[in-house]
Amino acid sequence: MNILLVHAHPESRSLNGALKEFTVQRLQSAGHLVQVSDLYAMQWKAAVDAEDSTQRLFTTRFDVAIESKHAFKNGFQSVDIAREQEKLLWADAVILQFPLWWYSMPAILKGWIERVYAFGFAYGVGEHSDTHWGDRFGEGTLAGKRAMLIVTAGGWESHYGPRGINGPIHDMLYPIQHGILFYPGFDVMPPYVVYRAGSTDERRFTHICDELGQRLDTLFSADPIAFRPQNKGDYNIPALTLRDDILPGQAGLSIHVADREY
Known part of the structure; x- marks a missing residue:
């Protein structure tokens, strides 16, 4: 299988750098083809601006969505954006x-x-009607692909627990997993999180690699998070609210996960 690893840490000798190397080796050893987008090494330009298009639609005012749509549709995107797509x-x-x-x-x-998530590529896709509100949240350009987060955190695991001061880790990662990955269609795997990253010695690193290796080995066989698809009947369209008969009286992020176990 083909796997893209997008890596975001400025120090190659860090824990994140070591985890990147381990992940690539583990996946390649299993026969996968791996590409790495090492954003700091690439000196990736983070800011969206008018230079993202080689031929602007309007020159007097920069409208991000309009220019993104125009550039994607007509092949006017900057080379770095097109390459990542x-x-x-x-x-x-x-x-x-x-x-x-x-x-x-x-x-x-x-x-x-x-x-990289241009208009017409990752959003603004599909019809809008009384029964279908765009191809998103389970549908879209990237549907049929899997995605997973590998995250390091400085705090203790308890700090990110149900009563932890930081809030539950799944709530914290929800905007990324549901809003960035599930939105354009990915099947999202549960994240692998390393807590107390600054307290990792050689023995603990070995244990982390054992756990992470098992997760990587089942990347294509384990069950993804059961986020509710937008257009399959669970939501009122166009209000995009969960139907009143599903988990009546309940609210919060967890209602958008069908099995409620995540």
Whole structure:
């Protein structure tokens, strides 16, 4: 299978750098083809701006969505954006690997998403009607592919538990897993999270690699998170609210996961 690893850490000798090397070796040893987008090594430009299009539709005012749509549709995207889109289309699975900085992904990775997820590629796809509100949340350009996060966090696991001060880790990663990965169609695997990243010695690193290796070995066989598809009947369209008869009286992020076990 083809796998794209998008890596976002500035130091190759860090824990994240070591996990990147382990992940590539493990996947290749299993016979997979792997491409790596090492964003810091690539000196990836994170900011969306007018330079993302080689031929603007309007020159007096920069409208991000309109220019993104125009550039994607007409082949006017900058070379770096088009190249990353080709990698996404090539891949059967995508792994985003990054440290949890200020409760989210590093800015360089967010910038990769913002620039590569062009209008007409990752959003703005499909019809809008009384029964179908675009190809998204389970449908879209990247449907049929798998995705997974490998995340390191400085805090203890308890800090990210149900009563932890940071909030549950699944709630924290929800905007990434549901909003960035499930939105354009990916089947999203449960994340692999390394807690207390700064306290990793050689013995613990070996244990982490054992756990991560098992997760990588089942990347294409384990069950993904059971996010509810938008257009399969669970949501009122166009309001996009969960039907009243499903989990009545309940709210929060977890209601959008069908099996409620995640």
